[in-house]
Amino acid sequence: MRTVASLAMLAVFAMTGAAAAQDKLKLALVPKAMNNPFYDLARDGCAQAEKDDAGIECVYIGPGEHTEMEQIQIVQDLISQGVDGIAVAPSNAPAMAKALRGAKEAGIAIMTWDSDLLPEDQGMRSTYVGTKNYDIGVELAKIAMGRHPDGGTLCLQTGGAAAANHNERLLGVRETLAGAKLGDPPGSELDGQNGWTEIAGCPLITDDDGNKAVQGMTDILAANPDLTDFISTGAFTQWYDNAYRQAVEPYKAKMEDGTLSILVADTLPMQMEQLADGLSDGQVGQRPYEMGYKSMFIMKELIEGKDVADPIYTGLDVCTAENAKTCLGS
Known part of the structure; x- marks a missing residue:
């Protein structure tokens, strides 16, 4: 007591x-x-x-x-x-x-x-x-230019339309590929600068939704068999490992022979495994x-x-x- x-x-x-x-x-x-x-x-x-x-x-x-x-x-x-x-x-x-x-x-x-x-x-x-979000776009673009020095067709995928970080990344991609200033973030769409042209229907807005990101990528790849480069400014594209693998596996041969590149921001564990398995051509990661x-x-x-x-x-x-x-x- x-x-x-x-x-x-x-x-x-x-x-x-x-x-x-x-x-x-x-x-x-x-x-x-x-x-x-x-x-x-x-x-x-x-x-x-x-x-x-x-x-x-x-x-x-x-x-x-x-x-x-x-x-x-x-x-x-x-x-x-x-x-x-x-x-x-x-x-x-x-x-x-x-x-x-x-x-x-x-x-x-x-x-x-x-x-x-x-x-x-x-x-x-x-x-x-x-x-420095602009630099994510710069580095993603550099990988794309290394794989496709003559340019090609491009689809960009981003997060929220009003997210400053993703808009800065888009500007970094576009200005690096174009070799020119393209205004305030997210910059104007590419229409032939240095051989790069953005296709209709892009950029894809995901609102950081992994399911929406994978579905958008799936639809674009299917509708544009001659697409040169798909670049995502966020990890949402690869969060759901099984869904991402199923979406990209049919294009693995094109990625291996260099006719298609898929590049994504961030280096989470599942993303690095996808890179190692040939289901990504490059990752630019944050900390x-x-x-x-x-x-x-x-x-x-x-x-x-x-x-x-x-x-x-x-x-x-x-x-x-x-x-x-x-x-x-x-």
Whole structure:
């Protein structure tokens, strides 16, 4: 039987534990979607930061699926809860900028990761950590040019129509292939520059939906037997391994003889296996674990009033069949 003294001591311990929890900085990492294996790696980095620093609480929360309005509502809820910091990968850059005004007014540390706000709205956040997205497009285009030096027909596949990161990647692809400036992201479609022409029906918009991505690719390949290059700016095309393999297997011989190339952003484990099996001709990968990990410490530094660089790039891994075993982390 517990005495009054022991109960009092337990109450003190409980209060101490609650105070310790309150002492932690509550830092939110908001992805575009929770059902995305790319963001799972960022979640793991966020969780590791929490383990490495007892003063950090990682709050990983986002829409179950890629839903722009749900992501905005989640950010608004985090503002209402009074979290100490928010790192968000905006699905809809202009709409998210408006939502973040409340966070700025509340004195919450704000940063973006993976996908940034539009240039005119970047004053709403302190920094961006992640990939230089334009360079993903550049590297994908370089692989395409190496395989098809005379150009050819092209279909691009992208994420959300208002996602700044994917639009920057599209611009990187187009300007590199064209050898010319093509305006603001996503740039104008190619119509013969350096021999490259985008086919009707593309770019394919997927809204980061893996099923939609595979179906779109399947339909385009079937309808365009002479297509030279299919380039996807996101891993969604390859998330569902069996579905992707079934879609691409009929074209493996064309990929081997160089008449068709399929190039995709990111280097998740299933993607690297597909590359090794000849079902992809190139992968340009990001480092999502590092994004999630670094975001926690960057927000902590912002809260402490420290100067933080802007932007903070985490690098790329360019992988082809020739270097597949050594390209990651190089």
